[in-house]
Amino acid sequence: MGVDMLVDAHCHAHSLNEEVLGRIEDGIIVIAVSEDLESSLKTLELTEKFENIMPFIGIHPWSLEEITQQEIDEVIGLIERRDDVKGIGEVGLDGKRGNREKQMDVFKSFCRLSAEYDLPMNIHARDAWADVLGILRKMDVESAIIHWYNGPLSLLEEMRECGYMITINPAARIQPRHMDVLREAPLDMILTESDGPYEYRGLRLGPDMIEDLVKLIAEVKRMPAKDVEDAIEFNFRRIFR
Secondary structure, eight states: OOSSOEEEEEEOGGGSOHHHHHHHSTTEEEEEOOSSHHHHHHHHHHTTTOTTEEEEEOOOGGGGGTOOHHHHHHHHHHHHHOTTOOEEEEEEOOSSSSOHHHHHHHHHHHHHHHHHHTOOEEEEOTTOHHHHHHHHHHTTOOOEEETTOOSOGGGHHHHHHHTOEEEEOGGGGTOHHHHHHHHHSOGGGEEEOOOOSEEETTEEEOGGGHHHHHHHHHHHHTSOHHHHHHHHHHHHHHHHO
């Protein structure tokens, strides 16, 4: 990474076409998350073509509704065997959807791998924010990104003390709760994300929105955009220590 580097800390890059990926290759680094075995393999393939892709593999809690135990075991095997895996995600819990017991078992398995292999995690925690934080702490996960954080503001300081990051999404412009999080969270625990490709209330989220997101954060924090960009790059480096 050089100077003036933007960060998209949560993107489903395997779902983007190569033309889009080619356009964003210069000036931005992308943490590419996966949802299941197939997308994990596709994410790893992207690293052979694009140097700015950081591959995270895992199983999204929604995917557990249909996935087989064999697929879960194969994703775990990829994490255990492959040196090109840079992190684990998108994994976690969802308080509104799915079998909570199964989600919990699989999430704990990924937390064990994170601790054992010293891999950062990229986490879905909708309406399960406190439960996710408690598990991360109990299982000695040292590096974690809580994606699109909309949880209690009261948890932010505890997350920060643990060294965990949260992501801010371009949807902060139209989602009041997320804007509250942006206002409250210290800059030293913030990363930028797109969660692209995804359409949210008319916004077509993608890595090309990160530059404008940095400007929004700068407006809210009342500081120069360059200072925000530098701080987020520094936070990104801390994730990988």
